[in-house]
Amino acid sequence: MSSPSILVADDHPLFRNAVIHALRGALPGATVAEAASAASLGQALDARPDTDLVLLDLTMPGAHGFSALLHVRGEHPEVPVVVISSNEHPRVIRRAQQFGAAGFIPKSSPAETIGEAVTAVLDGGAWFPPLTVERSEQDAALAARLAQLTPQQFRVLLCLADGLLNKQIAHELGLAENTVKVHVTAILKKLECHSRTQAAVLVKSLEPEGPPVE
Known part of the structure; x- marks a missing residue:
């Protein structure tokens, strides 16, 4: 996908800028929008029905942990969501997968990893760090x-x-x-x-x- 539409949802402007910079490097033709809260995330998705991917932080205002992920998956099931979080605990990564995320990127990852993960998901795949926690029934x-x-x-x-x-x-x-x-x-x-x-x-x-x- 040469010119995907990507939505970066994170309440920290500096981190959003860093992610956008990584996306520009990996996907020069990408169109990138931003959201800083759960409410603005919903508004942005409604305003941009052509969104191809959401990069989602778990700790935005208005979100209860994985609630924003579940809400997006329920309201826009055709849009894959990649969680991007500073909480890299294996249990958190596994829960993101079980709650419908197409990928999980630790915030400590280099720009190259962000590009690799986003490209994999846009190509219809998934991208997660190695998982060491069993699936939870x-x-x-x-x-x-x-x-x-x-x-x-x-x-x-x-x-x-x-x-x-x-x-x-x-x-x-x-x-x-x-x-x-x-x-x-x-x-x-x-x-x-x-x-x-x-x-x-x-x-x-x-x-x-x-x-x-x-």
């Missing part, structure tokens, strides 16, 4: 449950995790309060949760595990 089950949610229900779920009341969620998402109630009921049923608190705890489980590597 618990994560597989969690991903399957979350995949049942519509994009709007996923947004409502993230608001629940932030402790918002139905009225606040309605204001945040521009919905009628009764519509929020319907979504909450459906969310709890699909996730097999008995309470809003239990659903919030489930979202918290999406946080990466293992110490970040500086």
Whole structure:
């Protein structure tokens, strides 16, 4: 792919610039857009339906660990996502794979590695560091449950995790309060949760595990 459209989602401008520089070196014809939060990531994808690849940091504002990855995979399943993170713990890499990422690039990687990984994924493949952690059936089950949610229900779920009341969620998402109630009921049923608190705890489980590597 000679002129792919790539979206770099990271809240650190200096790191975004470094990634963009690496992309320019590996793919001189690439078109690159930027996002600095989970909200702007969604807006950028809606505005750029021709996006071929997303490079995604896990710790942006508005994201609960892997929630942004799951949201993109649910709302734009045709767009591959490569996680790029300073947390290189093997458990985090394995979870990214199980939650639908097409690749994982440690932030400590040289520019050549970024280019290699992006090229591999754009060619239809995958790119991960060697994995030493076994696949988790618990994560597989969690991903399957979350995949049942519509994009709007996923947004409502993230608001629940932030402790918002139905009225606040309605204001945040521009919905009628009764519509929020319907979504909450459906969310709890699909996730097999008995309470809003239990659903919030489930979202918290999406946080990466293992110490970040500086």
